Amino acid sequence: xxxxxxxxxxxxxxxxxxxxxxxxxxxxxxxxxxxxxxxxxxxxxxxxxxxxxxxxxxxxxxxxxxxxxxxxxxxxxxxxxxxxxxxxxxxxxxxxxxxxxxx
Numbered sequence: 875x876x877x878x879x880x881x882x883x884x885x886x887x888x889x890x891x892x893x894x895x896x897x898x899x900x901x902x903x904x905x906x907x908x909x910x911x912x913x914x915x916x917x918x919x920x921x922x923x924x925x926x927x928x929x930x931x932x933x934x935x936x937x938x939x940x941x942x943x944x945x946x947x948x949x950x951x952x953x954x955x956x957x958x959x960x961x962x963x964x965x966x967x968x969x970x971x972x973x974x975x976x977x
Contacts, residue, residue: 931963
């Protein structure tokens with residue numbers, strides 16, 4: 875209806891955690907507000923919705939590190955999303971490639 879999808883993985887409140895060398899590191903998205911919106915026409919949105927089911931999408935992203943916040947036993951990497959690609963999980967079918975506009 876709105877001509878856009880919300881990609882919650884990139885929401886400003888999203889954090890991706892991983893362990894490396896005994897440290898817990900978090901990745902936070904500096905441009906999450908812009909990156910989370912994938913705009914498209916209503917027809918395109920309906921076609922995508924019809925092809926996928928909830929939770930059956932994988933996401934590959936190109937990130938640019940913009941900052942680091944050290945902390946005991948880890949820290950946070952702040953990164954901007956440059957672009958991302960979404961694929962349907964079961965068949966690997968490309969759903970879309972999105973380039974995030976610079977603010």
